[in-house]
Amino acid sequence: MALSKLTSLFVLSNALLGTAIAASSSGCKANAALPQDQTPGVAFTQSDGTDRNYLIHIPSTYVSTTPAELIFSFHGHGAKASDQEDISQFSNATFNPNGIAVYPQGKKESWQGAPYANKSINDIEFVKDMISNFTETYCIDTSRIYASGMSNGGGFTATLACDPSVNTQIAAFAPVSGAYYIKNSTACEPTAIEVPCDKGDRVVPVIEFHGDHDTTIPYGGEGKSGECLPEISHFVRSWSGRDGLGLENKTTYDMYDGSVTRSMFPADSSDPNFGLVQHYKTAGLAHKWPSMDTTNYDATPIIMEFFGNHTL
Numbered sequence: 001m002a003l004s005k006l007t008s009l010f011v012l013s014n015a016l017l018g019t020a021i022a023a024s025s026s027g028c029k030a031n032a033a034l035p036q037d038q039t040p041g042v043a044f045t046q047s048d049g050t051d052r053n054y055l056i057h058i059p060s061t062y063v064s065t066t067p068a069e070l071i072f073s074f075h076g077h078g079a080k081a082s083d084q085e086d087i088s089q090f091s092n093a094t095f096n097p098n099g100i101a102v103y104p105q106g107k108k109e110s111w112q113g114a115p116y117a118n119k120s121i122n123d124i125e126f127v128k129d130m131i132s133n134f135t136e137t138y139c140i141d142t143s144r145i146y147a148s149g150m151s152n153g154g155g156f157t158a159t160l161a162c163d164p165s166v167n168t169q170i171a172a173f174a175p176v177s178g179a180y181y182i183k184n185s186t187a188c189e190p191t192a193i194e195v196p197c198d199k200g201d202r203v204v205p206v207i208e209f210h211g212d213h214d215t216t217i218p219y220g221g222e223g224k225s226g227e228c229l230p231e232i233s234h235f236v237r238s239w240s241g242r243d244g245l246g247l248e249n250k251t252t253y254d255m256y257d258g259s260v261t262r263s264m265f266p267a268d269s270s271d272p273n274f275g276l277v278q279h280y281k282t283a284g285l286a287h288k289w290p291s292m293d294t295t296n297y298d299a300t301p302i303i304m305e306f307f308g309n310h311t312l
């Protein structure tokens with residue numbers, strides 16, 4: 001009772017401040033006071049007005065005049081938005097104190113780009129609609145919108161990274177244990193297949209995590225569901241090549257007590273673009289999001305640091 005009263009006072013005072021102060025200088029649209037029925041610090045499910053919905057978490061630090069970053073986290077095939085909130089922990093203030101975290105729900109729990117996804121569902125359009133809705137509804141820093149996802153959601157994160165109509169709105173991409181399905185016209189050769197991606201002119205920052213004990217989306221790639229999954233280092237190198245960073249990397253072995261081999265692109269650490277493409281290969285990790293529960297480090301703070309280094 002007392003809390004909700006405080007919250008509405010807080011919202012009201014911010015709305016008044018928003019009109020009094022030139023809110024346009026804050027980088028977000030004026031009068032973006034939090035809707036009265038929304039509570040910072042608690043995730044809630046919302047519909048986009050059609051038949052799509054998402055789980056959204058407004059951080060408890062949210063102030064309607066301070067632009068917040070916006071982080072999308074896409075679930076894997078067969079999973080729910082709330083599962084993705086659990087595994088990726090972008091609602092956890094320890095990892096993400098100030099960003100708005102959004103966990104969209106895929107139709108039939110899948111995402112565009114996978115062979116099993118419904119071809120008539122346009123998830124890229126869904127993401128664009130959410131971005132335009134959120135930038136109207138909340139105080140969002142449009143130079144700091146990010147995308148991450150697990151498995152099929154990681155594959156979709158890469159699909160977004162390859163789409164020039166949306167990769168100009170999202171500053172950086174973090175696919176985890178991604179399923180990067182490729183339609184093959186000949187036999188599936190995971191280390192040789194060309195990775196299709198018409199990303200446009202933007203040099204796109206990408207950080208990829210994958211376990212070498214993944215049997216669902218194997219590190220070495222394989223034919224699956226009638227399509228071809230690339231070998232993961234080949235997939236990451238393809239990104240580096242596409243971004244103009246070369247195919248060589250600077251490798252750091254045995255990070256996190258031996259569990260991680262990290263590849264940084266380009267290879268030259270004095271290059272201003274050093275680390276624009278990164279890959280964490282995790283020894284012993286299955287088809288999981290790296291965390292202290294699944295291996296011996298958390299991927300999420302590494303992703304947050306990567307996001308923090310890239311703005312549009």
Ligand SMILES: *[C@@H]1O[C@H](CO)[C@@H](O)[C@H](O)[C@H]1NC(C)=O
Pocket residue numbers: 046047048049132133134136137
């Ligand atoms: C965004 O979506 C919410 C939930 O459906 C809706 O209430 C709101 O009006 C939408 N805002 C805009 C600007 O489209």
Ligand SMILES: *[C@@H]1O[C@H](CO)[C@@H](O)[C@H](O)[C@H]1NC(C)=O
Pocket residue numbers: 089092093094095
């Ligand atoms: C947030 O993350 C920290 C670090 O992993 C963990 O100790 C804590 O339990 C998490 N908080 C919640 C609410 O899950």
Ligand SMILES: *[C@@H]1O[C@H](CO)[C@@H](O)[C@H](O)[C@H]1NC(C)=O
Pocket residue numbers: 118119120121
């Ligand atoms: C695919 O999506 C379309 C459009 O929403 C829908 O009409 C159709 O029933 C869906 N197909 C399947 C197999 O779910």
Ligand SMILES: *[C@@H]1O[C@H](CO)[C@@H](O)[C@H](O)[C@H]1NC(C)=O
Pocket residue numbers: 184185186187188222223224226227228
């Ligand atoms: C593509 O790869 C899959 C999996 O190996 C295989 O079943 C299929 O025949 C291949 N497609 C073509 C056209 O060769």
Ligand SMILES: *[C@@H]1O[C@H](CO)[C@@H](O)[C@H](O)[C@H]1NC(C)=O
Pocket residue numbers: 232233234236237248249250251263279
């Ligand atoms: C980085 O280089 C090392 C050494 O050549 C190689 O084993 C590894 O596969 C490369 N990483 C990527 C992602 O290409």
